[in-house]
Amino acid sequence: MRETHDGYDENGQYGGYGENGRQGGVGENGGEYERYEGGYGGGYGGYESSGGNSPGSAAVPGPGPGPAFMDEGPTATATATSAPPAVEEQAGPVLEPISEQASAEPARRAPVRDRYFDFLRAIALFRVVLYHLTGWAWLPLVFPSMGVMFALAGNLMARSLKRPAAEVIRSRIRRLVPPIWLLGAVGVSGMVLQGWGPDADGHPGWWWLHLLFWIVPFSDPPYAEGLPGIQNFLGENWASDLAGPLWYVRAYLWYVLLSPFLLRALRAMPLATILAPIALSAAFELGYVNLPGERFPSALTDFSTFGACWILGMAHQEGILQRLPRYIVPSVAPAIALLGLWYAMTHNFTTDHDLDSMPLAQALWSFGTVLMLVHFSPSWSEWPRRLRRWDGLITLLNSRAVTIYLWHNICILLVVTQWDRLWQFDVMWQHFSWLLESPWPVLALTWVLIGACVVCFGWAEDLAAKRSPQLWPNGKKSTTRSTRKSTAKGTTKSRPRSRGRSRAR
Numbered sequence: 001m002r003e004t005h006d007g008y009d010e011n012g013q014y015g016g017y018g019e020n021g022r023q024g025g026v027g028e029n030g031g032e033y034e035r036y037e038g039g040y041g042g043g044y045g046g047y048e049s050s051g052g053n054s055p056g057s058a059a060v061p062g063p064g065p066g067p068a069f070m071d072e073g074p075t076a077t078a079t080a081t082s083a084p085p086a087v088e089e090q091a092g093p094v095l096e097p098i099s100e101q102a103s104a105e106p107a108r109r110a111p112v113r114d115r116y117f118d119f120l121r122a123i124a125l126f127r128v129v130l131y132h133l134t135g136w137a138w139l140p141l142v143f144p145s146m147g148v149m150f151a152l153a154g155n156l157m158a159r160s161l162k163r164p165a166a167e168v169i170r171s172r173i174r175r176l177v178p179p180i181w182l183l184g185a186v187g188v189s190g191m192v193l194q195g196w197g198p199d200a201d202g203h204p205g206w207w208w209l210h211l212l213f214w215i216v217p218f219s220d221p222p223y224a225e226g227l228p229g230i231q232n233f234l235g236e237n238w239a240s241d242l243a244g245p246l247w248y249v250r251a252y253l254w255y256v257l258l259s260p261f262l263l264r265a266l267r268a269m270p271l272a273t274i275l276a277p278i279a280l281s282a283a284f285e286l287g288y289v290n291l292p293g294e295r296f297p298s299a300l301t302d303f304s305t306f307g308a309c310w311i312l313g314m315a316h317q318e319g320i321l322q323r324l325p326r327y328i329v330p331s332v333a334p335a336i337a338l339l340g341l342w343y344a345m346t347h348n349f350t351t352d353h354d355l356d357s358m359p360l361a362q363a364l365w366s367f368g369t370v371l372m373l374v375h376f377s378p379s380w381s382e383w384p385r386r387l388r389r390w391d392g393l394i395t396l397l398n399s400r401a402v403t404i405y406l407w408h409n410i411c412i413l414l415v416v417t418q419w420d421r422l423w424q425f426d427v428m429w430q431h432f433s434w435l436l437e438s439p440w441p442v443l444a445l446t447w448v449l450i451g452a453c454v455v456c457f458g459w460a461e462d463l464a465a466k467r468s469p470q471l472w473p474n475g476k477k478s479t480t481r482s483t484r485k486s487t488a489k490g491t492t493k494s495r496p497r498s499r500g501r502s503r504a505r
Contacts, residue, residue, distance in 0.1 A: 115380040117152060119387065120373075122397040124149050129408050133416075133446060134439050137354035140362070141341070144355075146248070147309040147366025148373065153252065154313030155374075157259045165260040172256045177216060178464040179402045180249060182457055184214035184221065187242045196224035196239075217250045219295045234410075235417040241409045248405070251302040255310050262311055263318075270320050277307030278363050285360040305359045308367045316374045329375040337368025395475040400458045407453040408446070415445045 124145035131139045160168045188211075198204035213221040223243035229236035265273040281304035283289040291297040315321055321329065344354075344361035355362040383391055397404065419442050422428045428436060435441065459469035 115383050115387075116378055118394050118398050119380075120148055120152060121401060122390075122394040125397050125401060125404055128405070129412070129446065129450070130443065132409060133412050133443055135351060137349070137351045140355045141365065144362075144366040144369050146306060147362075147370045150252075150255070150306040151309040151313035151316075151370045151374065154255070154259070154310035155317045156313075157256065157310075158263055158314035158317035161260060161263055169256055169260075173216070173253070175461075175464045176249065176253065176402075179406055179457070179460045180214065180217060180246070182460045183242070183406050187223070187239065188214060191224040191227065191239050194224065194227050196227070213250075217246060217253055219299065220250055221246055229417070232421065233414070233417065235413050238410065238413055241413045244409050245406055247298075247302065250299065251306065254299060254303065255307070259310075259314070263314055266311060266314055266318065266320070270315060274308055274311050274315060277304045277311070278367060280304040280307075281360045281363045285358075301359055305363045306366065308363060309370050312367065312370055312374065321371075321374065329371055333368045333371035333375065335368070336371070337365050340364025340366075340368060392474040392476050396454070396473060399470075399473040399475070400454045400461065402461055403454055403458045404450055407457060408450055411449040411453060412442075412446050415442055415449055419445070 123143060127139060127143050127145045130136075131145075157168070157172075160171075198207045207222065210219075210222040213219050221243060223239040225240060226237055227239050229238060262273065280289070280300070284301060284304060291300065312321075340355075340361045340363070343364065344358055347353075347358055347361070349355075349358075349361075355365060387394075419436070422436055455471050458471070458473070462469040462473075
């Protein structure tokens with residue numbers, strides 16, 4: 001991607017990002033579409049898949065609930081190996097003034113924010129955008145974003161399940177679907193205006209039924225394949241790019257629905273539960289399991305590819321990994337990751353056939369890498385000095401992870417379409433071809449356009465979380481207001497009242 005950051009407060013879920021990478025979803029006409037990957041170099045890039053979490057003993061108070069499918073937003077309660085009493089999660093302003101909470105209820109632990117979680121999400125988001133622009137095959141090896149984000153979401157989901165499961169699942173779905181409805185309102189309307197309709201695939205009844213997946217994405221929503229571009233504005237087949245990220249939304253939704261059962265199984269049989277998705281992925285890859293159709297096999301492939309990472313995050317939250325001898329994880333995790341890399345290298349690993357095209361290799365590499373990340377994860381009670389300057393940016397990325405993930409692919413296509421038009425000018429291709437071939441100007445412009453999408457569409461995440469909409473939720477304005485309010489209250493309470501002085505207003 002989640003992107004959802006779960007486990008924060010009940011209203012602030014948000015799980016991670018996604019990228020493409022397996023045998024894909026289902027096209028509008030029932031056909032399978034690959035999680036396109038290519039890169040800017042030979043046209044416009046494609047889709048992949050990868051998502052993680054960290055421990056986090058103490059953390060600093062931070063912005064309130066974050067985006068939906070990244071689990072419960074930037075606000076997280078402290079996660080410690082010896083878990084403190086669960087903090088009741090609640091909706092609230094983007095920043096909770098800890099001083100007020102502490103003075104009101106000294107014995108209650110105030111909601112806090114794990115900065116390491118935020119850092120991982122921000123890196124994953126940036127890596128997703130860069131990969132989908134360039135298609136560089138080595139990027140998922142450097143940082144398997146989807147495995148990391150799914151593990152992070154699983155960790156936070158396990159924490160949230162200290163509350164009733166039905167309440168948690170209802171909250172996740174409520175926070176997930178409004179941004180998708182907004183994307184569908186724009187995207188489906190554009191497809192219909194270009195001629196897409198019930199007769200597009202010869203099965204009008206199925207077309208109308210599948211449209212319901214734009215409402216609740218239990219399966220891949222349909223889209224119009226092969227649409228012509230919008231001249232001088234948007235490249236051809238834009239609907240495929242628009243719908244590409246939705247595989248992650250569907251996978252996240254099913255992980256959420258299955259989490260209560262996965263958590264019970266994890267507590268009863270930890271090792272077998274963690275390794276079961278990898279075993280299923282191997283069975284698919286080696287041909288021991290073959291299922292008819294496309295939608296169900298596609299969903300099951302995604303589950304087997306990243307299910308171990310999700311459950312690994314839950315195991316970390318439950319303290320299962322912490323009970324292992326310290327030498328176990330550093331000994332086992334690299335071996336598992338290298339096994340995945342060996343499998344990829346022996347099965348034609350190239351730019352056009354990378355980890356996202358090999359579910360088993362992706363599952364093994366992501367699992368091994370995530371296992372190391374959660375084992376060595378630091379507990380950041382505050383930002384390290386070198387990262388403090390990035391606080392606002394990282395907060396913004398976390399607060400709008402769903403919006404960024406859903407819209408970034410179409411932003412890339414739009415920027416690439418406009419950038420390619422510069423080749424029409426002789427002076428550009430004769431003297432600045434090096435600039436036109438570079439992905440970095442395109443990347444910068446893409447993030448500018450993503451920022452515009454944050455302003456135009458990000459409010460849907462706030463409405464889904466039942467909080468006041470914000471155009472640019474980087475936490476700074478909320479921090480200032482909360483600090484002033486807390487200071488003013490403290491001053492008012494401690495100031496002795498002088499004789500003859502009127503009562504403070």
